[in-house]
Amino acid sequence: MSEILLKIDGQEVTAKQGITLLDAARSAGISIPTLCHHEKLEPYGACRLCIVEIETRGGTRIVVSCVYPAEKNLIVRTRSEKIDRIRKMILELQMAHAPDSFILQDLAKEYGADRNRFEKEASFCIHCGLCVRYCAEVKKKNAVGFIDRGIRKEISFIPEIASKECWKCKECFPLCPTEALQAAYVLVEALAFPQAST
Amino acid sequence: MDKERIDRIIDKHNCEPSYLIQVLLDIQAENSWLPGEVLERVAERLQVPMTRIQHIATFYKAFSLVPKGRHQIHVCMGTACHVRGASRVLDTVQGLTGIEPGETDLDLKFSLETVNCLGCCALGPVVEIDGKTHGKMAPALTADVLINYD
Ligand code: SF4
Ligand code: FES
């Protein structure tokens, strides 16, 4: 595949045609914060934390780096006053749902986000989809999925599959940025198959 | 709902996983709700994970995972109907049927939903029952309309 040249944070970066801006930046040692990204999974673009600024015909544009393909001669900035402001807002909104997540707290420190800015609505899950996608794409078990939509969207285990597969896997547990997943699993285990794992 | 009927619907769509929503819609139309065993049959035949079926069945309002009544009442709560007293109409419907929006009575006679504008505001307040529009409703009239359904 052909190589292209672009500029990220003033640094010349060569990247393979077709890879995302996030991968191009990471290959050059430039870090961009992410929540819903995982190397083994298809790009998802759910959390929007990985936004970057690109220069286009005189103006700038905000794009989502984990799904945006690297282009030739593109000029990219991974931090700016505007990006930081948006990231701060995203974090504050997520912390209304998961105020005690360590990952969010660390990011909040970096971006000056106030965990108490919005009224708490602790649902704990921030819908990053890591657990759902990992189970479907990597493990191919589909033990956990999303149900409902909008403000009522939540993860849901299929008890018949979970009771057979999950106790010996649990690979999604450390992926969850908020520990909502573990809580949901413990609950479904207690309700649906209490004896299976003991 | 027996297996043959489910299979007939699935076969009509050539057992194509990408027709999942269409299959579910057809089952919903024939059976008025989607029981768990039906979803399992669909998952098995179409070879789609249960998680995806659940996601779709809970995402769209057209699907119901609980039994529905024989008659579907839709009370319009849109702006035009609202200013003409839709909430009083809804109150009477609730009083007469004993159920709230989103619920079905124990005899499986009525299911009640509210909707936001049925597109015939001039007739407001509008109540739609099994697809038939009842315009210019008033609390005093609802009993006369509902009595026609059994
Ligand atoms: S439970 Fe955790 S991993 Fe799963 S979608 Fe929610 S936040 Fe993400
Ligand atoms: S990491 Fe890009 S949107 Fe979440």
Ligand code: FES
């Ligand atoms: S608001 Fe009721 S029909 Fe339009």
